Amino acid sequence: MSNELHDLLGKGWKKQPFIKRTWLRWTIYAGFVAYLIAAFSTIEVNWSRVYEGLDRGAAFVMAFTRPDFVSRAGDIWTGMAESIVMTVAASVVGIAISIPIGLGAARNIAPLPVYLICRGIVAISRALQEIIVAILLVAIFGFGPLAGFLTLSFATIGFLSKLLAEDIESMDRVQAEAIRASGARWMQWINYGVQPQVMPRLIGLSMYRLDINFRESAILGLVGAGGIGATLNTAFDRYEYDTAAAILILIIVIVMALEYLSGIIRARVQ
Amino acid sequence: MPVLEKDDTQIWRRRTRGQALTHWAGWLIGTAIFVYCWQQISGATTWFFVWDAPRIAGDIWTRATPPRWEYIAQLGRPIWDTLNIATLGTLMALVMAVPVAFLAARNTTPSRLFIRPIALLIIVSTRSINSLIWALLLIAIIGPGVFAGVIAIAIRSIGFCAKLLYEAIEEIDHTQVEAITATGASRWQVMAYGIVPQILPAFAGISVFRWDINIRESTVLGLVGAGGIGLQLQSSLNVLAWPQVSLILLVILAFVVVSEWVSAKVRGAII
Numbered sequence: 001m002s003n004e005l006h007d008l009l010g011k012g013w014k015k016q017p018f019i020k021r022t023w024l025r026w027t028i029y030a031g032f033v034a035y036l037i038a039a040f041s042t043i044e045v046n047w048s049r050v051y052e053g054l055d056r057g058a059a060f061v062m063a064f065t066r067p068d069f070v071s072r073a074g075d076i077w078t079g080m081a082e083s084i085v086m087t088v089a090a091s092v093v094g095i096a097i098s099i100p101i102g103l104g105a106a107r108n109i110a111p112l113p114v115y116l117i118c119r120g121i122v123a124i125s126r127a128l129q130e131i132i133v134a135i136l137l138v139a140i141f142g143f144g145p146l147a148g149f150l151t152l153s154f155a156t157i158g159f160l161s162k163l164l165a166e167d168i169e170s171m172d173r174v175q176a177e178a179i180r181a182s183g184a185r186w187m188q189w190i191n192y193g194v195q196p197q198v199m200p201r202l203i204g205l206s207m208y209r210l211d212i213n214f215r216e217s218a219i220l221g222l223v224g225a226g227g228i229g230a231t232l233n234t235a236f237d238r239y240e241y242d243t244a245a246a247i248l249i250l251i252i253v254i255v256m257a258l259e260y261l262s263g264i265i266r267a268r269v270q
Numbered sequence: 271m272p273v274l275e276k277d278d279t280q281i282w283r284r285r286t287r288g289q290a291l292t293h294w295a296g297w298l299i300g301t302a303i304f305v306y307c308w309q310q311i312s313g314a315t316t317w318f319f320v321w322d323a324p325r326i327a328g329d330i331w332t333r334a335t336p337p338r339w340e341y342i343a344q345l346g347r348p349i350w351d352t353l354n355i356a357t358l359g360t361l362m363a364l365v366m367a368v369p370v371a372f373l374a375a376r377n378t379t380p381s382r383l384f385i386r387p388i389a390l391l392i393i394v395s396t397r398s399i400n401s402l403i404w405a406l407l408l409i410a411i412i413g414p415g416v417f418a419g420v421i422a423i424a425i426r427s428i429g430f431c432a433k434l435l436y437e438a439i440e441e442i443d444h445t446q447v448e449a450i451t452a453t454g455a456s457r458w459q460v461m462a463y464g465i466v467p468q469i470l471p472a473f474a475g476i477s478v479f480r481w482d483i484n485i486r487e488s489t490v491l492g493l494v495g496a497g498g499i500g501l502q503l504q505s506s507l508n509v510l511a512w513p514q515v516s517l518i519l520l521v522i523l524a525f526v527v528v529s530e531w532v533s534a535k536v537r538g539a540i541i
Contacts, residue, residue, distance in 0.1 A: 015463075016467075035357070039353075039354045039357065039358055040358075042350065042351075042354065043354060043358075043416050043417060043420070044415065044416070044417075045415075045417045046413060046415070046417075049412065049413040050412045050413070050417070053410075053411040053412040053413060054411075056410065056411050057411040057412070060407065060410075060411065081310075082310070082314070085307040085310045085311060086307075086311065088303060088304065088307045089304060089307040089308055089311055092300075092304045092307075127523055127526055127527065128523075129486055129487075129489065129490055129522075131402065131490045131493065132490060132503075132519065132522070135493075135507065136330075139326070139330060140323050140326050140327045140330065141315075141319060141320055141323050142315075142316055142319035142320070144314050144315050144316065145310075145311045145314050145315070146311055146312075146314075146315040146320065149311050215398060215399075215400055216400070218399075218400060218403065219400045219402045219403060222402060222406070222493070222494065223493070226314070229403075232403065232406075233406065236406050236407065236410050239410065244407070248399060248403070251398060251399060252394065252395050252398045252399070255394070255397075255398035256394055256398070259394075
């Protein structure tokens with residue numbers, strides 16, 4: 001029946017494949033399957049160990065229902081305060097440094113040598129991971145929040161300068177030219193021609209980066225760079241899951257609050 | 271228009287007096303908070319170490335150069351493990367993120383009152399906790415190794431992928447869905463022919479983007495014992511083998527740059 005219909009109508013409709021070239025599609029599929037087989041064959045999973053651990057996993061999940069904020073309240077409080085202090089200070093310094101670098105990394109307002117230097121700084125800062133930078137800075141500056149503060153500032157520069165530069169590059173030239181035509185000096189030109197165009201996005205990105213910095217500050221303590229991470233690590237090491245759950249809940253709540261706040265601020269400036 | 275009266279002439283101002291005052295008050299409070307934070311940091315710092323830092327940095331630099339090139343022979347397996355942690359972790363995350371995203375999107379969720387908040391909670395909680403913390407936790411539960419790393423990356427990525435995906439689902443063109451519904455398609459058929467084709471490019475983009483991020487994150491998971499090249503980094507740091515550390519850092523840099531290049535290429539091909 002359907003064959004007769006096919007003869008009458010020609011070919012039936014078929015769903016379009018996502019990758020159009022047949023050979024490419026099959027090569028990708030085959031390569032992917034081969035990779036999966038290779039990957040799975042090299043992963044060693046100690047299933048009996050996993051099975052033993054399931055009890056502890058359940059204990060941890062249960063700990064979320066009765067988090068213990070009290071017995072280590074002092075440690076949690078100092079750690080949290082240090083994390084927040086690091087986040088705020090590093091965000092302020094990072095944003096302050098990334099504005100000139102962002103200006104320099106925008107091709108339409110910076111001369112080529114400045115552009116190359118600033119892009120180089122951005123590339124270095126983006127390629128190095130926070131935790132690796134933190135390890136090196138702890139080795140150099142010693143334990144404590146200063147290393148964490150420097151790490152977060154350094155990471156902020158790469159993130160914010162790049163996005164700011166991209167925003168400046170895609171700005172409307174006409175407005176900036178109008179300011180320049182009125183005989184403005186360079187600083188005035190930036191201040192009245194460029195800044196109003198990128199300000200809403202800069203504020204939005206800064207809030208987003210504040211949020212990221214707080215999340216990152218939670219792990220810097222693992223390598224001795226200050227913040228709540230050290231307390232959390234100790235809690236895990238001592239199998240105090242209820243304290244760990246309390247810390248994680250605090251982190252989640254603060255991140256949620258920051259996201260909510262940045263949502264409000266972004267809605268207001270845009 | 272805010273103006274300033276001076277000798278009977280009007281001068282243009284950017285802000286009125288009230289605006290200017292609130293502006294300055296904002297700056298004052300902001301500066302005060304920053305100064306307070308800086309004092310806290312400064313109080314917790316041993317400044318002697320900081321003044322000594324240039325010498326220490328120079329010292330580490332002389333120890334770390336030149337990198338111990340022959341050590342690279344031992345890094346093949348850790349790099350392969352790192353790649354596996356990132357790739358398998360991303361795959362597992364995507365498998366879990368898709369249902370969560372459909373449950374979280376306003377236009378596909380079965381119940382806005384009960385299921386959507388739960389899906390959003392999953393997204394927020396997995397996203398706000400760093401993969402290193404997940405790894406720490408999983409090592410306590412299932413023991414150290416690559417497997418813990420894969421799961422840590424997977425859990426951490428669910429929130430990220432699901433968030434971007436559910437935003438894509440909410441932005442779909444509704445007329446196409448309606449057209450499929452009008453042909454008498456079932457709920458699942460509407461999903462397969464009306465919604466999925468619209469979000470597939472976004473999905474592919476998100477996967478590659480997250481994979482790139484996961485490569486970066488998986489390079490350091492070993493620091494807490496979750497496998498990959500971070501393990502070598504940690505053990506080299508522990509024995510202060512700086513020439514090995516510098517080589518590992520170079521390898522990680524190269525690896526990250528290559529993964530970024532691959533992801534940029536693939537995303538370019540999709541879009």
